[in-house]
Amino acid sequence: MKDRSYAAVTGRKTEIIRDAVGVDYGKYERGGIAFDYEALMNDTGYSLEDHIRIQREYNVGNTPVFELHNLTELARKCAAPGKGARIFVKDEASNPAGSFKERRAATSVYHAKKMGYKGVVAATSGNYGAAVASQAAMQGLKCIIVQECYDSNGVGQPEIVEKARKCEALGAEVLQLTVGPELFYETLLMLEDTGYFNASLYSAFGIGGVETLGWELGHQFKERCGKDPDVVVCANAGGGNLTGTSRGLRKAGCKAQVVAASVDLTGLSMASDNQFNRKSFTTAHTGFGVPYATDPDHSDMPRSAARPLRYMDRYVTVKQGEVFYITEALANLEGMEKGPAGNTSLAAAFSLAQEMDRDQIIVAQETEYTGAGKHLQPQLAFARKNGIELLFGDPRDEIPGTNIIFPARPSLLKARDMDLNHLRRSLIKRQTRNLDHAITDAEIAYLMEETNAGEDFVRAALKELGV
Amino acid sequence: MAKKNDYVRIHRNILLPEERTGKLPEDTKNVPLEMWVKGYLQDESAELGDTVTVKTAVGRLETGRLIEEKPCYALNYGEYVPEILQIDRTLRGVLFEGEEA
Numbered sequence: 001m002k003d004r005s006y007a008a009v010t011g012r013k014t015e016i017i018r019d020a021v022g023v024d025y026g027k028y029e030r031g032g033i034a035f036d037y038e039a040l041m042n043d044t045g046y047s048l049e050d051h052i053r054i055q056r057e058y059n060v061g062n063t064p065v066f067e068l069h070n071l072t073e074l075a076r077k078c079a080a081p082g083k084g085a086r087i088f089v090k091d092e093a094s095n096p097a098g099s100f101k102e103r104r105a106a107t108s109v110y111h112a113k114k115m116g117y118k119g120v121v122a123a124t125s126g127n128y129g130a131a132v133a134s135q136a137a138m139q140g141l142k143c144i145i146v147q148e149c150y151d152s153n154g155v156g157q158p159e160i161v162e163k164a165r166k167c168e169a170l171g172a173e174v175l176q177l178t179v180g181p182e183l184f185y186e187t188l189l190m191l192e193d194t195g196y197f198n199a200s201l202y203s204a205f206g207i208g209g210v211e212t213l214g215w216e217l218g219h220q221f222k223e224r225c226g227k228d229p230d231v232v233v234c235a236n237a238g239g240g241n242l243t244g245t246s247r248g249l250r251k252a253g254c255k256a257q258v259v260a261a262s263v264d265l266t267g268l269s270m271a272s273d274n275q276f277n278r279k280s281f282t283t284a285h286t287g288f289g290v291p292y293a294t295d296p297d298h299s300d301m302p303r304s305a306a307r308p309l310r311y312m313d314r315y316v317t318v319k320q321g322e323v324f325y326i327t328e329a330l331a332n333l334e335g336m337e338k339g340p341a342g343n344t345s346l347a348a349a350f351s352l353a354q355e356m357d358r359d360q361i362i363v364a365q366e367t368e369y370t371g372a373g374k375h376l377q378p379q380l381a382f383a384r385k386n387g388i389e390l391l392f393g394d395p396r397d398e399i400p401g402t403n404i405i406f407p408a409r410p411s412l413l414k415a416r417d418m419d420l421n422h423l424r425r426s427l428i429k430r431q432t433r434n435l436d437h438a439i440t441d442a443e444i445a446y447l448m449e450e451t452n453a454g455e456d457f458v459r460a461a462l463k464e465l466g467v
Numbered sequence: 468m469a470k471k472n473d474y475v476r477i478h479r480n481i482l483l484p485e486e487r488t489g490k491l492p493e494d495t496k497n498v499p500l501e502m503w504v505k506g507y508l509q510d511e512s513a514e515l516g517d518t519v520t521v522k523t524a525v526g527r528l529e530t531g532r533l534i535e536e537k538p539c540y541a542l543n544y545g546e547y548v549p550e551i552l553q554i555d556r557t558l559r560g561v562l563f564e565g566e567e568a
Contacts, residue, residue, distance in 0.1 A: 143525070152499075165540045173505075173525045175503075175504050177502050178499075178501040180491060186500075271495055272492045273494045273495040329554070332555045371542075378544050378545035380550070392553070406554060410558065
């Protein structure tokens with residue numbers, strides 16, 4: 001029997017992942033820090049048309065776009081005269097398991113089946129678990145979901161407990177763990193024990209699947225409004241949503257500006273047992289969004305297919321109180337009970353619309369299902385039980401883990417810009433931290449792609465770092 | 468008492484504090500990594516607290532301490548949160564009653 005200790009299992013990581021994905025990532029390496037991202041994305045054997053065909057076959061995608069007339073009107077009341085773009089939302093909650101994540105799951109499960117794997121494993125506390133479980137059910141594979149769910153007192157985050165319920169309802173086995181990054185160790189053990197496919201969130205199959213979302217958006221707006229949307233807002237955590245959507249928008253010939261939005265959880269440690277239940281958002285927050293944008297390759301794949309800094313034109317944050325506020329507005333003014341985490345992009349869109357002209361269009365590109373536990377009322381009741389103060393005021397004063405501040409007036413809901421150049425420099429720093437040679441022109445060209453920045457910017461950043 | 472093939476929930480420590488990875492905050496490092504899973508009891512019979520084996524939804528065998536028989540979901544919509552209704556009043560006041568945005 002193989003050694004099951006932490007050190008031994010993580011030491012076998014490369015072989016376990018290779019066997020569990022069937023892809024040798026070594027062939028994409030281009031020497032030093034560089035790798036061929038487009039080769040990775042184009043090498044899956046699935047074109048955009050294939051992803052669309054697979055998703056149609058398994059009931060994913062083709063979700064409707066709704067115009068939010070009352071939220072638009074409310075934004076116009078908050079904006080300067082003549083300002084206030086039309087706000088739309090893409091109702092991804094209408095996918096079979098309730099989120100856009102099924103686009104990410106469909107081809108992975110399809111490919112796993114084609115390659116003869118008997119089941120799939122995914123490490124996720126989010127909607128992705130339900131997405132993989134749903135697709136596995138439809139396509140006839142077994143499914144194990146490994147989630148971080150409880151603190152050391154055995155208290156579960158209501159949102160994650162609900163997702164466990166849904167995964168089990170869809171036929172999956174759910175391993176629920178306490179807080180800690182060693183979730184990855186348990187996932188490796190599951191992959192090794194079962195020989196199942198690693199349906200990673202960060203594979204090229206997954207990100208390629210999200211391209212259909214951007215592609216649909218581009219075509220839906222051409223048909224409905226006769227033009228491209230001006231801005232598409234994507235919630236950003238691991239970066240796959242934004243990456244796939246942007247690539248799909250480009251493939252549809254859509255020129256929309258792409259804005260990333262995350263819930264601001266600055267100051268909370270994502271690996272802290274004590275702080276685990278002091279946050280009300282378990283995804284789409286800065287605790288994932290910033291580290292994954294600036295260091296994409298710390299996922300469960302040797303090279304992540306989610307590389308959001310390549311695609312984002314702007315990155316804004318919103319506060320927990322603001323996302324809850326817009327979630328309630330969506331229910332009370334638009335008659336749509338969704339979210340709450342899936343409304344991160346809508347909260348940002350409500351604010352950004354106020355900077356835009358009235359004839360312009362802004363789209364929040366997702367909604368997600370809601371239910372007991374995964375809903376603003378249980379989340380807020382849970383926060384209060386954990387000593388978090390619920391206040392009305394100016395959300396910019398919100399302190400994650402201490403209070404949740406709802407806007408006292410709707411005009412106080414304000415998306416705040418992150419410094420994109422700071423994130424770009426941070427990516428360059430992380431990618432060159434172990435550099436053992438003089439940086440090559442090819443590596444500089446790679447960093448320009450990674451940061452979507454010019455040569456002067458990259459060279460200046462490297463000089464600053466002494467590389 | 469649970470009998471063979473009853474649906475139950477078990478708990479097991481996966482890593483003890485001293486086995487945990489070095490890069491953790493102190494509060495996390497001081498506690499074990501714990502795991503919960505459900506399945507069909509494989510032992511002839513067992514009491515809560517006994518170490519048992521279950522067969523999971525995918526057919527794997529897992530061992531752990533029996534902590535719950537006939538496990539159910541206790542999720543709900545939580546206690547009354549008056550702030551939510553206050554948000555509704557403000558939103559409708561601004562949109563329909565001419566209150567200040």
